Amino acid sequence: MSRNSDKPAGPQVLEADGIRIVFGERQVLGSIYLRVQTGQIVGLLGRNGSGKSVLLQTIFGARAVADASVRVNGRHVVPAFRHPGLLNYLPQEPLLPPSLSLVQAADMLGVDLTRATARFPELRSQFGRRLSELSGGSARLVQALLLLHADTAFSLFDEPFSGVMPVHVEALAEEMQRLKSHKGLLITDHRYAEVLPICDVVYLLHQGRLLKLDGDVREQLRDYGYLAS
Numbered sequence: 001m002s003r004n005s006d007k008p009a010g011p012q013v014l015e016a017d018g019i020r021i022v023f024g025e026r027q028v029l030g031s032i033y034l035r036v037q038t039g040q041i042v043g044l045l046g047r048n049g050s051g052k053s054v055l056l057q058t059i060f061g062a063r064a065v066a067d068a069s070v071r072v073n074g075r076h077v078v079p080a081f082r083h084p085g086l087l088n089y090l091p092q093e094p095l096l097p098p099s100l101s102l103v104q105a106a107d108m109l110g111v112d113l114t115r116a117t118a119r120f121p122e123l124r125s126q127f128g129r130r131l132s133e134l135s136g137g138s139a140r141l142v143q144a145l146l147l148l149h150a151d152t153a154f155s156l157f158d159e160p161f162s163g164v165m166p167v168h169v170e171a172l173a174e175e176m177q178r179l180k181s182h183k184g185l186l187i188t189d190h191r192y193a194e195v196l197p198i199c200d201v202v203y204l205l206h207q208g209r210l211l212k213l214d215g216d217v218r219e220q221l222r223d224y225g226y227l228a229s
């Protein structure tokens with residue numbers, strides 16, 4: 001992975017707070033403070049509809065929210081996506097144009113496709129195919145790998161494991177752990193059994209509040225009704 005020479009030498013810290021979102025009568029996000037540092041994988045869990053996607057969209061800058069503060073090393077970066085090399089974001093929906101081949105998609109993101117897929121030999125025969133010609137799970141895997149290997153300080157992943165078969169979920173989780181030395185990752189995914197072991201920090205979004213979980217994370221996830229008791 002090439003690194004931009006103008007990036008700060010030390011760790012970078014992404015912080016978000018002041019994000020308040022109300023839909024109709026319901027406050028989806030209220031009391032939020034989130035911190036991700038380069039070198040960390042941060043997990044964001046929460047029940048369906050708790051606001052995880054909305055939070056990621058807001059941090060990325062795709063959703064304009066009055067008073068939202070997103071900072072990197074204390075510097076205001078709203079909307080964050082406008083800052084070159086700062087962060088990328090995999091939404092729940094497909095991100096890349098389906099007509100692109102894997103080679104073209106990798107070129108567009110400045111990623112070395114051979115290196116990005118080195119641990120996924122099955123993908124090698126598909127380099128010339130369009131994303132639309134891949135299976136749903138393979139297309140999801142390729143997009144997650146390309147964003148992971150792209151030269152940004154942070155990556156935000158909304159359900160990167162969705163539809164990906166178990167053997168590749170494991171390999172993708174390992175790849176995330178390997179690459180976190182280069183960047184900070186914020187991941188939300190209901191595959192908690194795969195997410196928890198790779199996380200340095202786990203947050204739970206519950207009734208508009210973002211709770212940082214310490215100690216017995218699974219017990220707290222049960223207490224808050226995310227896991228069955």
Ligand SMILES: Nc1ncnc2c1ncn2[C@@H]1O[C@H](COP(=O)(O)OP(=O)(O)OP(=O)(O)O)[C@@H](O)[C@H]1O
Binds near residue numbers: 023046050051054
């Ligand atoms: N444009 C909108 N208008 C009204 N309500 C919305 C809008 N966008 C999101 N919501 C509501 O905000 C809440 C949070 O949605 P969000 O997609 O962030 O949840 P989530 O935690 O990502 O859920 P899931 O785990 O199902 O993906 C939901 O109740 C959703 O219906």
